[in-house]
Each structure stands twice: as structure tokens, then as C-alpha cells.
Amino acid sequence: MRLTRRAAVAAVGVAALLTATACGADDGGGGSGAKTVEVFTWWADGGEKAGLDGLVSQFTTDCAGQTFQNGAVAGGAGANAKTVLASRLQQNLPPDTFQAHAGAELSDYILAGQVEDLSADYDTWGLKTAFPKGLIDNLTVEGKIYSVPANIHRANVVWTNKKVLANAGITKAPTDLAGFFADLDKVKAKGIAAPLAVGKDWTQLMLFESVLISDLGPDKFTGLWNGGTDWNDAGVTKAINDFKQLLTYTNTDRDALDWTDAEKLVMDGKAGYQLMGDWEAADLDAKKFADYDYFTFPGNGDTFQWLADSFVLPKGAKNVDGTKCWLKTVGSAAGQKAFNTKKGSIPARTDAAPADYPKYQQAAMADWKSFKQVPSCAHGSACSQGWQGAANSALGAFSTKQDVAGLQKALAAAAQQFVKK
Amino acid sequence: MRRLRHWGPGLLLLSPSLILLAVFVYGLIAWTTKVSVSDEHNALGSKGFAGLENYTNLFTNDINDRFVHSLKNLLIFTLVFLAGTMFFGLLWAFLLERGVRAEGFFRTVYLFPMAVSFIASGVVWRWLMNPNKGDNAGGLNAVLGGLRLDFLQSTWWTDPDWGMASMALPAIWQLSGYVMALFLAGFRGIPQELREAAAMDGASTYRLYRNVIFPQLTPVALSALIIVGHMSMKMFDLIMSVSGPQWLTEVPAIYVWQALLTSDYAKAAAISVVLLLLVAVVIVPYLIYTNRAEKTS
Numbered sequence: 123m124r125l126t127r128r129a130a131v132a133a134v135g136v137a138a139l140l141t142a143t144a145c146g147a148d149d150g151g152g153g154s155g156a157k158t159v160e161v162f163t164w165w166a167d168g169g170e171k172a173g174l175d176g177l178v179s180q181f182t183t184d185c186a187g188q189t190f191q192n193g194a195v196a197g198g199a200g201a202n203a204k205t206v207l208a209s210r211l212q213q214n215l216p217p218d219t220f221q222a223h224a225g226a227e228l229s230d231y232i233l234a235g236q237v238e239d240l241s242a243d244y245d246t247w248g249l250k251t252a253f254p255k256g257l258i259d260n261l262t263v264e265g266k267i268y269s270v271p272a273n274i275h276r277a278n279v280v281w282t283n284k285k286v287l288a289n290a291g292i293t294k295a296p297t298d299l300a301g302f303f304a305d306l307d308k309v310k311a312k313g314i315a316a317p318l319a320v321g322k323d324w325t326q327l328m329l330f331e332s333v334l335i336s337d338l339g340p341d342k343f344t345g346l347w348n349g350g351t352d353w354n355d356a357g358v359t360k361a362i363n364d365f366k367q368l369l370t371y372t373n374t375d376r377d378a379l380d381w382t383d384a385e386k387l388v389m390d391g392k393a394g395y396q397l398m399g400d401w402e403a404a405d406l407d408a409k410k411f412a413d414y415d416y417f418t419f420p421g422n423g424d425t426f427q428w429l430a431d432s433f434v435l436p437k438g439a440k441n442v443d444g445t446k447c448w449l450k451t452v453g454s455a456a457g458q459k460a461f462n463t464k465k466g467s468i469p470a471r472t473d474a475a476p477a478d479y480p481k482y483q484q485a486a487m488a489d490w491k492s493f494k495q496v497p498s499c500a501h502g503s504a505c506s507q508g509w510q511g512a513a514n515s516a517l518g519a520f521s522t523k524q525d526v527a528g529l530q531k532a533l534a535a536a537a538q539q540f541v542k543k
Numbered sequence: 544m545r546r547l548r549h550w551g552p553g554l555l556l557l558s559p560s561l562i563l564l565a566v567f568v569y570g571l572i573a574w575t576t577k578v579s580v581s582d583e584h585n586a587l588g589s590k591g592f593a594g595l596e597n598y599t600n601l602f603t604n605d606i607n608d609r610f611v612h613s614l615k616n617l618l619i620f621t622l623v624f625l626a627g628t629m630f631f632g633l634l635w636a637f638l639l640e641r642g643v644r645a646e647g648f649f650r651t652v653y654l655f656p657m658a659v660s661f662i663a664s665g666v667v668w669r670w671l672m673n674p675n676k677g678d679n680a681g682g683l684n685a686v687l688g689g690l691r692l693d694f695l696q697s698t699w700w701t702d703p704d705w706g707m708a709s710m711a712l713p714a715i716w717q718l719s720g721y722v723m724a725l726f727l728a729g730f731r732g733i734p735q736e737l738r739e740a741a742a743m744d745g746a747s748t749y750r751l752y753r754n755v756i757f758p759q760l761t762p763v764a765l766s767a768l769i770i771v772g773h774m775s776m777k778m779f780d781l782i783m784s785v786s787g788p789q790w791l792t793e794v795p796a797i798y799v800w801q802a803l804l805t806s807d808y809a810k811a812a813a814i815s816v817v818l819l820l821l822v823a824v825v826i827v828p829y830l831i832y833t834n835r836a837e838k839t840s
Contacts, residue, residue, distance in 0.1 A: 201804060208586075208806070230806050234586035323789050375674040377701050377791050392679070508585070508805035512606055515801075518790025519607045522703035532607045539606075 158189045159444040161433075162217035164203035166196035169404060173465030177272070177452065180460040185447035193217050211236050216436035218445045224271045224432035225260055226347065227502030227510070231434070232268055238435040239266045243446065249453050252471040256495030257428065260344075260503065269432035270453045273467035276400045276486055277498040278332045278419045278427040281385075285413055286314065286394040295417035299336055299364055302420040306371045309394045316373040319384040319393035323518040326376070327500040329397045330365045330517060336421025337361040340496045343425075347497060347504040349541045353534035362526045369521070377521055388414070399429065399501070403482040404466025416482070418489075426493035429501035430470060509540035572819065579812035586806045597813035609790075610798065610814065617794045619707040620714075621775040627715035628771050629764070632722025639723070640730040650727070653720035661717070665784030668713040672699035672785070700786055710792055714781055718774070722767045729763035730756070762836070769829045773822050 159181075165174045171194075178190045195203035200221075207220055216236070222228055231237045244250050244267055250258055253271075261267050280295075290309045296302040309317035320326055335343045338357045345351030346358075373379070373387060385402060387393040389411045396402070397419060406414050418425070433452050439445050451457040458469035459478055468474075468483050472491045476484040497504035499513055516532035519525075579597055583589040601610040635653050639646050656664070673681035676696045680688045684696040699709040733756055741751045779796040786792040788801055795818045802811035 204804065211586075230586040234588070236586070322787065375698075375701060377789060378669075378674050378786070380787075506805075508807055511801055511805045515609055515790050515793075516607055519612075522791060528607065535606045 157187060157441065157444065158191045159185075159219065159441055159448050160191040160193045160217040161448065162193040162195070162203070162207060162220035164195055164200040164221065166194045169408075169465045173273075173461040173467075176460035176464045177457055180454075180457045181448055181451045184451045184454070184456075185444065188441075188444040188447055190448075191218075193220075211436070214438055216438050218439045218441050219433045219435060219448055221431055222269065222434060223502030224269050224430040225497050225503030226505050227507055228268055228432075228434070229263065229506045230508075231436075232263055236437055237268045238437055239268060240270065240435060240449070241265070241267050243449065247450050247453055252453070252455075252473060254472055254491065254495060256426075257430075257470060260428075260495060260497050269434045270449045271430035271432040271470040272452045272458065273431055273462050273465060274470045274490060275429050275467050275501075276426055276489075277328055277429055277501060278335060278422050278425065279398065279400050279402070279416050280419055281388060281396045281398055281402050281406070282415045282417070283388050283391055283394055283413060284415050286312075286317075286391050287415075290394070296420040298421045299333070303367065306368075306395070310371065314392065314394060316371065316387075316392070317394045318368060318371040319379075319387040319396040320369075320372045320376045321379040321381045321384040322377050323514040323521070324500045325381050325384065325398070326369075326517045326521060327513055328399070328498070329368065330361070331427065331499060332397055332419035332422060333365045333368065334358070334361045335425050335427065335496060336419065337364060340423075340425045340494045344496050344504075346537070347499060347541075349537075353530065353537045358530055358533070359526065362529050366520075366524060366526060369524070377518070400482065400486060401466060403480075407466075407480070424489075424493045425496055426489055427496050427498050428490075429498045429503045506540055509536055512536035512540070575812045575815055578808055579816045581809050583808040584806075584810065589809075593809065597809050598817070601810070601813055601817070607790075609793070610795070612790075613793045613795050613798050616707045616792060617776065617778075619705070620711050620778065620794065621772065623708045623711035624714050624718075624775045625768060625771055627711060628719045628722045629767065631715065631719035632767065633726055633764075635719065635723040636726035636730060639727060650724070653723050655720065656717045657721045659717065661713075661781040662784045664713055664717055665781045668716075669785045672709060672712070674698040674701040700792055703791065706791060710782060710785060713785065714775070714778070718771055722771065725763055725767045725770075726760065729760045733759050765829065765832075769825060772825050776818065776822050776825075 161174075163170075163174060165171055174192075174194075181188070181190055195206050203221075207217075210216060211231075211234075222231065228237065249270070257271070257274075258267070261269065261271070286309060287305075290305075290312045292305050292308055296305050306317045320329055331343075334346065337360050338346070338351070338355070342351045342355075342357065346353060369376075373384070373393065376384075381398055381402075382405070384393075384396050385398065385405065388396045389406070389409065400416075403416070433449055435442070435445050435449065452461075453471075455469075455471055455473060458471055459474060461467075462469050462474075462483075463478055466480075466483070468479065468487045468490060474487065476487050479487065499505040499510055502510060505513065513533065513536060516529055516536065519532070520529040578589075580593055580595065581589040582591055582593040582596075605611070635649075639649060643649065671682040673684060674697075675681055676684055676698070677688070677693075680696060683699075687693065687695045697709065698706075700706040702709065737755055737759075738751065741755045746755070777796055778794055779800070782792050782794060782797060788797050793801075795814050799811045799814045799818070802808075802814065
């Protein structure tokens with residue numbers, strides 16, 4: 123009798139435990155009907171959120187009957203969102219559209235067949251003429267386009283502290299690397315030990331890419347990322363040596379700093395220069411620092427190194443019509459204006475009215491139309507995420523070891539591993 | 544039938560946790576091992592079996608010897624972390640055992656850092672270990688500068704050779720109290736009779752500790768080493784919040800995460816398996832040892 127009671131207790135206990143665990147498995151779908159467009163981004167606050175809100179209000183006007191559903195995942199500069207996205211794609215539960223850097227960073231999704239070809243829609247929406255040809259070329263993968271860029275940022279811009287430069291007697295921007303070195307020496311002579319502010323690995327990669335553009339020219343530079351240029355090229359060796367020399371002008375605690383920390387060095391007058399993407403303009407304005415100026419990285423000439431956030435149509439999206447309407451809004455003149463005036467970037471379209479934008483953006487828009495477009499690896503338009511990770515790691519190692527041959531070998535190995543065959 | 548009645552209900556009660564363990568621990572270890580011998584290097588999925596190639600590539604064909612570098616970082620970190628926690632843990636436990644006043648207060652003070660998460664303390668230590676020196680110094684370097692101890696200023700974790708030793712400082716700060724608690728329990732577990740007997744035999748205090756008390760603490764020390772050692776090998780959150788993911792301070796756990804972010808599942812799985820084996824090398828002999836010890840006692 124006692125034994126049976128023990129057995130009964132055990133059976134009840136097990137049953138209770140099993141039901142408790144089974145409760146975890148309900149459907150996570152959330153019942154989005156055919157009229158809802160779930161937009162998956164990592165834009166959760168600041169100027170990015172404001173830009174998204176602008177885009178949403180335009181979407182509500184343009185696409186009557188469709189409802190916007192915010193699927194933003196905050197944090198980690200997109201790293202959190204990307205992991206959530208990866209698991210949703212694996213479970214075949216994609217959002218109706220998601221944010222991704224335009225260009226090569228999409229290649230993983232394209233390879234896996236997770237995003238749809240939008241080339242035909244580009245023709246319908248007239249985007250092939252609205253976007254500059256250089257951008258269309260960079261976006262095209264084996265004759266197909268998979269994403270609609272919402273904005274354009276520029277990577278190869280040097281930001282300066284006017285006061286520091288005036289103290290050193292520098293009146294105009296250098297046009298080549300030799301001139302830049304001379305100016306850096308002048309600032310250094312005024313007692314500023316590290317005139318060029320830089321941060322951890324990816325900011326060093328941005329700086330290095332700018333040097334590569336100067337030493338190789340835009341065409342050979344683009345070739346580095348699509349297999350057209352050999353990384354063992356003598357021009358790359360020269361660029362690494364120039365980059366090594368540039369690092370001697372930078373702060374020694376660079377690996378401990380993020381880009382905003384390096385920006386603060388410029389604002390505080392502890393450095394004169396910083397190379398950073400043009401989101402720095404919006405950031406400096408937001409921090410009420412007016413004493414700044416900017417120029418294209420010396421030797422880059424008429425090269426516009428771009429990066430962009432874009433939206434895609436995932437395979438298996440529940441509401442294809444709604445998503446296409448969202449993508450059309452993203453690419454439209456009104457949508458790009460609504461987004462970019464708030465986010466501090468420029469529209470990818472060349473037909474936007476400059477008067478709607480702040481001062482820096484007006485200049486960038488003019489350059490965007492006439493300059494030569496090249497992609498950026500640090501921001502995913504030139505290389506896949508794996509390649510980007512390998513390049514960041516190689517630059518991080520170079521920051522401590524300063525081994526020129528080692529960096530070239532590492533980058534060549536990375537290219538061999540990741541370049542599209 | 545009788546035997547089944549004897550152990551059947553117990554097994555039935557244990558079965559939910561056994562099933563959960565089988566699926567979520569051992570099943571997933573098997574799955575990870577399977578991925579680690581596949582060629583799933585991007586979102587495309589696996590095309591086939593790669594054998595041990597992923598493992599040999601990690602050791603011989605990784606760009607810049609990235610994996611070996613991360614192992615070297617982990618080794619330095621673990622050695623300093625273990626030595627530091629054992630030293631401070633034993634020292635504090637010894638002081639408390641000698642009978643200081645307000646023992647309860649000090650015990651709490653020493654144990655408290657363990658309650659803070661590595662992420663939170665990592666953010667603070669990131670400020671404390673600011674690598675700037677001289678006029679720009681911040682954090683600990685500024686304190687040292689203020690004390691006119693400039694020669695002690697350090698680049699902390701940004702030092703290419705010994706940076707990982709600095710990285711172990713926050714970990715030591717956080718877990719020494721825990722080791723102290725273990726040792727204190729060990730001290731308290733030694734019967735009073737042994738001390739009295741030693742005193743009767745005329746042993747000096749040094750002799751008492753050297754020949755009577757410390758030998759009794761060996762099992763505790765071993766437990767502490769195992770617990771702290773396996774935590775050290777899996778270290779991730781502290782390093783993420785002090786330096787972020789970067790070459791200089793990369794350890795295998797962070798490398799796994801980086802490989803996952805770039806959809807290189809096979810590589811991430813291979814590193815995970817190597818890490819699992821490393822931890823197992825430490826844990827398994829310990830489990831065998833305690834198993835034997837329990838049987839004989």
C-alpha cells in the first residue's frame with residue numbers, strides 16, 4: 123500500500139512537471155494579418171527612430187489600408203537584431219521586411235535564398251534612373267538587385283577642430299597624403315601629441331580603407347572587394363606603410379576607444395583630425411559643437427565612399443503587396459526626404475531638393491551626384507559579414523604588432539576565403 | 544518486479560530532469576559536434592562532411608593564428624585569475640579565522656562583489672583601467688598620478704603581451720570573496736580536537752597550520768580551483784564589457800560569438816567543442832576523485 127502511494131505521488135509529480143514544460147510551446151506568430159507590414163530594424167531611438175517615424179507617416183499616406191508594425195530590436199548596434207533575425211529566417215518566420223546594410227553584407231542572405239530579386243520593381247518604380255549609376259553597379263549581384271537603400275552615408279570624410287588647426291597655422295585642407303603628413307607634423311609641433319584621433323578596430327579599418335583609396339585609386343580599390351585586384355599588389359604594401367605612418371600620429375589608447383570617444387578628443391582640442399562617417403556631422407551638431415570643419419580624405423579626390431541602410435523582401439513574407447508598397451515608399455522621393463531629413467543622412471536619389479537639408483548634407487548631396495561611388499568594408503557595402511570580421515581582427519592585430527607583411531598576408535588570406543568565386 | 548517497485552518510483556521522479564538533460568545538454572552537445580565536422584560556413588547550410596578539417600584549420604590555418612592567440616590570452620587570464628583568487632581568498636579566510644573583530648561585517652564586505660554581475664562591474668573597470676597616462680590619465684592611473692606613484696601607471700588591458708593579466712583583475716576582485724567563503728567553511732570544518740591535540744603536543748602556531756590545518760584544506764582548495772578554473776575558461780561577459788570584442792583581448796568564447804555573428808556555424812561549433820574538451824580535462828578528473836572519495840568515506 124505504501125509503495126503504491128509512493129508510485130502515485132511520483133506519477134502525479136511527473137505529470138505536473140511535463141505539463142509545465144509543455145506550456146512553453148505556444149505559437150509565437152502574433153497573428154499578423156495580410157494587411158500588416160512588420161518592419162524589422164534596429165532603429166529604436168535617437169535620430170534613427172525619428173527617421174523611421176517619418177518614413178512610417180509617409181507609408182500610411184501612400185499605402186492606404188496597410189498597417190505598419192514596428193519590429194525593432196534594440197541594442198548592440200544591430201548585433202542583437204541580427205541574431206534574432208537569423209533565427210527567424212531559419213525557422214521560416216521572416217518579418218515582412220528587414221533592415222540590412224546595402225551591398226555585399228546582403229550576400230549571405232542572397233546565397234541562402236532568403237531574399238527576393240527586386241530588379242523588375244526597380245524598373246517599375248524608376249529607381250534605376252533615380253539612383254546614381256555607381257550605386258546601382260555596387261548593388262547589383264549577378265545582374266540582380268535585392269534591396270532598396272533608404273539613405274546614404276559617406277565614410278571617407280575627415281573631421282577637424284578649426285581652432286586647433288588655426289593655432290598650427292593650417293588654412294586649407296590637404297589634397298594628398300604628403301600634404302596631410304606635413305599638416306599633422308605642424309599640429310604635433312604645437313604640442314598636440316596625437317593630432318589624429320582614432321578608435322578601435324573598425325575605425326582603424328575605415329582609416330585604412332581611405333588610405334587604400336588614395337594609393338590605389340577608386341577602381342582598383344573596388345577591385346579589392348570583388349576579386350579584380352590582388353591584395354598582394356605593391357600598391358597595397360605602400361598603403362599599409364602609409365597607414366602605419368598615420369598611426370604614429372594617433373592616440374596610443376586607440377584600442378580602448380569607440381568612435382564617440384575619439385570624437386571627444388577632437389571636440390576637446392586634444393586632437394585636430396578624425397576620419398569618420400558623416401553621421402559625425404549630426405552628432406557634433408547634437409552635442410552643440412560648432413567649431414568643426416571637414417574635408418574628403420586627402421588623396422581620395424572625387425571618390426564618395428558610401429554605405430547605406432536598405433530594406434529587402436524576404437522569401438516567404440506574409441504580406442508581399444504591403445511589403446512592396448513599403449519598399450516603394452522607401453525608394454520614393456517623399457519617403458527618402460521624410461527619412462533622411464530626420465536621420466541626418468542624405469537620400470540615395472539624385473533628384474532630391476538640397477534646400478530641405480542642413481548645410482553639411484547639401485554639400486554631400488552635390489558630391490553624391492557627381493563623384494565616383496566606391497563601397498566600404500567596415501560598413502558592409504563592400505564585403506560580407508565574415509570578411510568584415512576577419513578584416514577587423516587583422517587591423518586589431520596590426521594596431522599592436524605593426525607588422526606590415528603580416529597585415530597584407532592576413533588580408534590576402536581573408537580575400538581568398540571570402541571573395542565571391 | 545519487487546526490484547522495479549523499489550527503484551521504479553525514484554526513476555520516475557527523476558525522469559523529467561533526465562529527459563531534459565538528455566535533450567538539452569547531451570543532445571545539443573552531440574548536435575554541436577555534428578555541426579563542427581560539417582562544412583556549414585555560411586547561411587547556405589551544410590553541403591557535406593568535412594571531418595576534422597575545421598579543427599586542424601583552427602590550429603594551423605587561421606588568419607593571423609587568431610585561435611592560438613585566443614588560447615594564449617585565455618591561458619594568461621586563467622593563470623592570473625586562479626593565482627589571484629586563491630591568494631586573496633586564502634589570505635582573507637586566514638585573517639578571519641584568526642579571529643578579527645566584526646567578522647560578520649568583513650565576511651559580507653568580501654563576499655559582496657560576487658553579487659554584482661560581470662557586465663556591471665566590467666563597465667566600471669573599463670573606466671578604472673583607462674590606459675591613458677600622464678596628463679590625460681583617468682581611472683586608476685589618475686589615482687596613481689595623484690599619489691605621485693606615476694611609475695606604477697599602466698596601459699592595463701591594452702598591453703599587447705600582458706594585457707590579459709590586467710583583465711583578470713576585475714575577475715579576482717569579484718571572486719576572491721567566494722574562494723574566501725569556501726576556505727572559511729574548510730577552516731570551520733576542522734574539528735577543534737585536532738587543534739587541541741596539536742597544542743598538547745607542543746606544536747607552534749606555524750607548525751599547527753603547516754602540518755595540521757592546511758593539509759585538511761586540500762579538498763577545499765581543489766574545489767575552489769575547479770570552480771574558478773572552469774568559470775575562467777568560459778569567460779565572456781566580463782571581457783565583452785571591458786574591451787568589447789577585439790583582437791587584443793579575444794578568448795575562445797568571444798571567438799565563438801564572432802564566428803556565429805558571421806554565420807560560420809562550423810567554425811563556431813569546432814571552437815565550442817575544443818572549449819568543452821578543455822573544461823572537461825579539468826572537471827572530469829575532479830568528478831572521478833570526488834566519486835572515489837565519497838565511496839571510501
